[in-house]
Amino acid sequence: MSLALTLCLIAILGLAAIGTPVAYSIIVGSIVYLVAKGQDPAIAGEQMVSGLYDSFVLLAVPLFIVAANIMNAGAISERLLKFCVATVGRFKGGLGHVNVVSSLIFSGMSGSAVADAAGVGRIVIDMMRKSGHYSGGYAAALTAASATIGPVIPPSIPMVLFALVSNTSIGYLFLGGVMPGLVMGAVLMIMNVIHAYKHDMVQEEPVPLREIPRLTAQAFPALLMPAILLYGIYGGITTPTEAAAVAAAYALILAAVFYRTLTIKSFYNILVESARPSASVGLVIGGALVLNYIVASENIGVSISHALSGIHVSPLMFMFGVNILLLLLGCVLDASTIILVIIPLFIPSCRELGIDLIYFGVVTVVNTMIGMVTPPYGILLFVINATTGIPLKEIISEIWGFIAALVLALVLMILFPEITLWLPKLFGYSG
Amino acid sequence: MGAIFHWLRKGAEAISALMMFGLFATFLLQIYSRYVMDAPFGWTLELCLIFWLWMVFFGGAFIVRERDHIRFDILYMAVPRGPRRVMALISALAIAAAFLWSLEPTWGWIDFLKIKKSATLRVPMRDIYSIYAIFLVAVIAAQLWRIVTLFKHGVEDEASASTAGADQ
Amino acid sequence: AGKPVLRLSSPASETDQRAVALIEKFAPAIASFATFEPHWNATLFKQGTELEAISRGNLDMAITSAQELAVFFPEFSIFSAGYVHKDAAHQVKVFNDPLMEPMKKKVEDDLGVKLLTVMYLGRRQLNLRKSKAELTVKTPADLKGVTLRMPGTDAWQFLGKALGANPTPMAFTEIYTGLQTGAVDGQDNPLPTVVDAKFYEVTKQICLTSHLVDLNYLAISKKVFDALPADQQAALLKASNDAAEFGRQNQLKKEDDLIAFLKDKGLDVYEPDIKAFRDHVQKLFLSSEYAASWPKGMLDKINALAS
Ligand code: NA
Ligand code: NA
Numbered sequence: 001m002s003l004a005l006t007l008c009l010i011a012i013l014g015l016a017a018i019g020t021p022v023a024y025s026i027i028v029g030s031i032v033y034l035v036a037k038g039q040d041p042a043i044a045g046e047q048m049v050s051g052l053y054d055s056f057v058l059l060a061v062p063l064f065i066v067a068a069n070i071m072n073a074g075a076i077s078e079r080l081l082k083f084c085v086a087t088v089g090r091f092k093g094g095l096g097h098v099n100v101v102s103s104l105i106f107s108g109m110s111g112s113a114v115a116d117a118a119g120v121g122r123i124v125i126d127m128m129r130k131s132g133h134y135s136g137g138y139a140a141a142l143t144a145a146s147a148t149i150g151p152v153i154p155p156s157i158p159m160v161l162f163a164l165v166s167n168t169s170i171g172y173l174f175l176g177g178v179m180p181g182l183v184m185g186a187v188l189m190i191m192n193v194i195h196a197y198k199h200d201m202v203q204e205e206p207v208p209l210r211e212i213p214r215l216t217a218q219a220f221p222a223l224l225m226p227a228i229l230l231y232g233i234y235g236g237i238t239t240p241t242e243a244a245a246v247a248a249a250y251a252l253i254l255a256a257v258f259y260r261t262l263t264i265k266s267f268y269n270i271l272v273e274s275a276r277p278s279a280s281v282g283l284v285i286g287g288a289l290v291l292n293y294i295v296a297s298e299n300i301g302v303s304i305s306h307a308l309s310g311i312h313v314s315p316l317m318f319m320f321g322v323n324i325l326l327l328l329l330g331c332v333l334d335a336s337t338i339i340l341v342i343i344p345l346f347i348p349s350c351r352e353l354g355i356d357l358i359y360f361g362v363v364t365v366v367n368t369m370i371g372m373v374t375p376p377y378g379i380l381l382f383v384i385n386a387t388t389g390i391p392l393k394e395i396i397s398e399i400w401g402f403i404a405a406l407v408l409a410l411v412l413m414i415l416f417p418e419i420t421l422w423l424p425k426l427f428g429y430s431g
Numbered sequence: 432m433g434a435i436f437h438w439l440r441k442g443a444e445a446i447s448a449l450m451m452f453g454l455f456a457t458f459l460l461q462i463y464s465r466y467v468m469d470a471p472f473g474w475t476l477e478l479c480l481i482f483w484l485w486m487v488f489f490g491g492a493f494i495v496r497e498r499d500h501i502r503f504d505i506l507y508m509a510v511p512r513g514p515r516r517v518m519a520l521i522s523a524l525a526i527a528a529a530f531l532w533s534l535e536p537t538w539g540w541i542d543f544l545k546i547k548k549s550a551t552l553r554v555p556m557r558d559i560y561s562i563y564a565i566f567l568v569a570v571i572a573a574q575l576w577r578i579v580t581l582f583k584h585g586v587e588d589e590a591s592a593s594t595a596g597a598d599q
Numbered sequence: 600a601g602k603p604v605l606r607l608s609s610p611a612s613e614t615d616q617r618a619v620a621l622i623e624k625f626a627p628a629i630a631s632f633a634t635f636e637p638h639w640n641a642t643l644f645k646q647g648t649e650l651e652a653i654s655r656g657n658l659d660m661a662i663t664s665a666q667e668l669a670v671f672f673p674e675f676s677i678f679s680a681g682y683v684h685k686d687a688a689h690q691v692k693v694f695n696d697p698l699m700e701p702m703k704k705k706v707e708d709d710l711g712v713k714l715l716t717v718m719y720l721g722r723r724q725l726n727l728r729k730s731k732a733e734l735t736v737k738t739p740a741d742l743k744g745v746t747l748r749m750p751g752t753d754a755w756q757f758l759g760k761a762l763g764a765n766p767t768p769m770a771f772t773e774i775y776t777g778l779q780t781g782a783v784d785g786q787d788n789p790l791p792t793v794v795d796a797k798f799y800e801v802t803k804q805i806c807l808t809s810h811l812v813d814l815n816y817l818a819i820s821k822k823v824f825d826a827l828p829a830d831q832q833a834a835l836l837k838a839s840n841d842a843a844e845f846g847r848q849n850q851l852k853k854e855d856d857l858i859a860f861l862k863d864k865g866l867d868v869y870e871p872d873i874k875a876f877r878d879h880v881q882k883l884f885l886s887s888e889y890a891a892s893w894p895k896g897m898l899d900k901i902n903a904l905a906s
Contacts, residue, residue, distance in 0.1 A: 040656065040657050042655070046652075050644075054646070057770065169773060170773070171773060240773070292642070295642075297638075297643060427776075427779070428779050428800070428801065
C-alpha cells in the first residue's frame with residue numbers, strides 16, 4: 001500500500017469517525033491522496049462531476065425517491081394497509097403478517113427501504129401497538145426487518161447503484177431480486193408465527209368477509225402499480241430507468257385524481273423533501289466515484305483478484321468470505337457506501353472465478369440491506385426510532401431473531417443461485 | 432441576519448423543487464416522445480442529466496442540512512460537549528482546507544472545458560459543470576462560518592442527527 | 600528516475616481485440632524503455648473524458664474515437680459519417696496520408712494529444728428482430744418506422760436517421776432486454792459485438808449494410824511523447840502500428856468467421872442495395888450541419904484514396 005493511499009484512508013476513516021459527512025470525508029481523503037501522489041487535485045471534482053453527469057441509470061435515484069414520497073403522502077399506504085388487514089390480518093399473529101405483506105406489496109412500488117419504514121411502516125407500528133398484543137420493540141423490529149425487502153424486490157435504488165459499478169443489466173438485476181424478496185418475506189412470516197404461538201396470542205377480530213370486495217376495490221389502483229411497473233419493464237414498454245418516472249407519475253395521478261389527497265402545497269413539499277435526500281445521496285455517490293478512481297489507480301481490485309487466485313479459493317468459499325465481510329461492514333457503514341465503494345473491489349475476482357454478476361449483485365444487495373438493521377449503525381433502526389419514539393434499546397433487543405432469519409435466507413441464496421437466477425433465465429438471461 | 436438566512440434557504444428550496452420538477456417533467460416528456468410520438472427527442476436526456484447534476488451540487492451547497500447528510504455520528508453523539516466541539520472544529524477545518532486547496536485547479540479544469548460542447552444542446556461544458564465550483568465556494572464559506580460559531584458559541588444543541596436523509 | 604509509466608484508460612474490456620493487441624503486441628515492444636499500465640472498463644476515467652485528462656496531464660494514453668475528437672474539433676465528424684471509409688485498408692491509407700496532417704496537428708496544438716495510429720473497430724451492420732421474410736431491407740425506405748437503438752449522441756442519432764430508421768438512444772447493457780421485449784426493433788454494431796453480447800439470441804436477421812467502417816485512434820500525451828529520445832519515439836510508433844495491424848487482422852478474420860456462425864444460429868444474413876444506402880446517407884450528411892465543418896475537398900480526397 002502506497003503512502004498516499006495510507007494517508008487517504010486515515011483521513012477518510014478519521015473524519016468519518018468524528019461525524020464528518022461521509023461524502024465530505026471521502027472528498028477530503030481523495031484530495032489528500034491526489035496531493036500526496038503529486039497528481040492534479042482537480043481530479044476529485046472531475047471524477048464526481050463527470051461520473052454523475054455520465055450516468056443515465058442514476059436518474060432513477062431521484063425519480064424513485066419522488067415516487068416513494070408521493071405514495072407516502074397520498075394516502076396510498078393507508079388504503080393498502082386496510083386491504084392487508086382484511087386479507088392476512090385474520091390469521092394468528094395477524095398484524096405481524098399485515099406488517100410483512102404490506103412491506104412486500106409496498107416494495108413492488110418503492111425503491112427505498114427508508115421510505116418503506118418511514119411511510120407504511122410507521123402506520124403499521126401504530127396499529128400493532130394499539131391492538132395491545134405487541135410490544136413497541138417487537139412491532140418496530142419486525143417493521144425494520146421487513147423494510148429490508150423493499151430494495152430487494154424491484155424497483156430498487158441499491159440495484160441501480162450496483163448496475164452502475166458493475167455494468168450489468170438493471171432489468172435482470174430487478175428480476176433476480178423477486179424470488180429472494182419473497183424468501184425474505186417467508187422467513188419473517190415464519191418468525192412471526194413462532195412468536196404468535198410462543199406468546200399464545202389471541203387472534204384479531206377478523207374484518208367481515210363482505211367488506212373485502214370494497215376494500216380491495218379501494219386498494220386496487222395501488223395494487224396495480226407493481227404490475228404496471230413489471231409489465232412496463234418486461235413487456236418492453238419502458239426501460240427500468242423510465243419505469244421509475246412512470247411509477248412516480250402513476251402515484252401522482254393516483255394521489256391527485258383518484259384518491260384526491262394531494263394539494264399543490266403538499267406536492268411542493270414532496271419535491272423539496274425529495275430533492276434533499278437526492279442531493280445527499282448524490283454526494284455520497286460522487287464521493288464513491290472518486291474513491292473508485294483511487295482504487296483503479298492503485299490497481300486494488302486486480303491485486304485482490306491475483307491474491308485470491310494465488311491461494312485457490314473456490315467460488316463458494318469466496319461468496320461466504322465476501323458476505324461475512326460485508327455483514328461486518330454493514331454494522332458500521334451505510335449501504336450505498338458499501339455498494340459503491342467496497343463491492344466493486346470484488347468484481348474482478350468474480351469475473352476471475354466465474355461467479356455470475358447478477359447472482360453476486362442480488363446476494364450482496366440483500367446483504368447490505370440486512371446491514372441496515374444491524375446495530376450499532378442500522379439506519380432503519382434510527383429512522384423508526386425517530387418517527388415513532390420507540391427507544392432504540394427496545395428495538396435492538398427484539399431485532400436479533402429477525403437478523404438471524406434474514407441471514408438464514410441469505411445463506412440459502414448463496415447456496416442455491418437458482419433462487420436468484422431462475423426468473424432472469426425465464427426471461428432470457430443467459431449468464 | 433437570521434431572517435435573511437431564512438428567506439435565502441426558502442429560495443434555495445424553491446429552486447431545488449423546480450429542478451426536481453424539471454427532471455421529472457423532462458423525463459416524462461422523453462417517455463412520451465419515445466412511446467407515444469414514436470419520434471424520440473434527443474435533447475431530453477441531456478437536460479435530465481443537467482437537472483440531476485445541478486440538483487446534487489446546488490442542493491448539496493444550499494438545502495442539505497447538517498442532519499440530512501449521510502454520516503456516522505455514534506461517537507460524536509456519545510462524547511461530552513467539550514470533545515464534540517473539538518471534533519466539529521477538526522471536521523470543519525479539514526473540509527475548508529481541502530476544498531480550498533482544490534478550488535483553483537478545479538476551476539482551471541472547468542474553465543478548460545469551455546472548448547468542449549455538450550452532445551446535443553451544444554452548451555459549453557464549462558457552464559454545465561460550473562455548479563461544482565459554486566458548490567466548493569459555498570461549502571468553504573459554510574465551514575468557515577461554522578468554525579467562527581464553534582469558537583464563539585461552542586457546539587449547538589443538535590437533536591439526534593442519525594435520522595439522516597439516507598435513502599435506500 | 601526509472602522507466603516512465605504509460606497509463607492508458609479505456610472503456611474497452613480486457614478481452615476486446617484492441618485490448619488484446621495492446622497487451623500482447625504494444626506492451627512487450629516498448630517494455631525496454633517504458634511500462635505500459637492499462638486500465639480497462641473505464642475504471643480510471645469515464646468514457647469521453649480521456650482526452651481532457653491527457654490534456655491536463657492526468658493520463659498518458661487513451662483509445663479515442665472520431666466522435667470524441669469531434670466534440671473538440673467538429674471536422675472529425677467526417678469519420679463518424681456513414682459510408683466515408685470503404686474498408687480497413689482505406690482507413691490506414693487516409694490516416695497516413697498528408698491530408699490528415701493539419702487535423703493531427705490541430706489536436707496536438709490545442710489538446711496536447713498525439714494520434715499514434717488508427718485502429719480498426721469493425722463494420723457496423725444492422726441487426727433486427729424481424730426475420731428476412733417479415734422485413735427484407737433493400738433500401739433506406741424499407742427501414743421506415745423501424746426503431747433502431749443507436750448510441751446516445753447527436754451524430755449517432757443522425758446516422759440512424761440517415762439510414763432511414765427511427766433512431767433511439769439506450770444504454771448498451773439494456774439492449775439485450777430491449778431487443779427481446781421489442782422496446783427496440785434493432786441495433787447496429789460490428790458482428791463481433793453482436794456475438795459477444797449474444798444479441799443473436801433475440802434477433803433474426805443481420806443486414807450487411809456496412810454503414811460505418813468504424814475506427815479508433817491510439818492517442819498519447821504529446822508532452823510524454825516528446826520527452827522520449829528519438830529512437831524510443833520511433834520504437835513506440837512502430838509498436839503502435841504493429842499492434843493496430845495485429846488487432847485489425849484479428850478483427851477482420853473474426854468478422855468473416857462470424858457470418859457462418861450467425862447463419863448457423865438461424866439468422867438471415869444478407870446484403871442490401873449498398874449503393875442505395877450509400878447515396879442516401881451521403882446525400883443527407885452532405886446537406887447537414889456536420890458537413891459544414893468538414894475541410895473543403897476532404898471528402899473527395901478521401902474518396903480518391905479508396906482503391
Ligand atoms: Na422495491
Ligand atoms: Na413492514
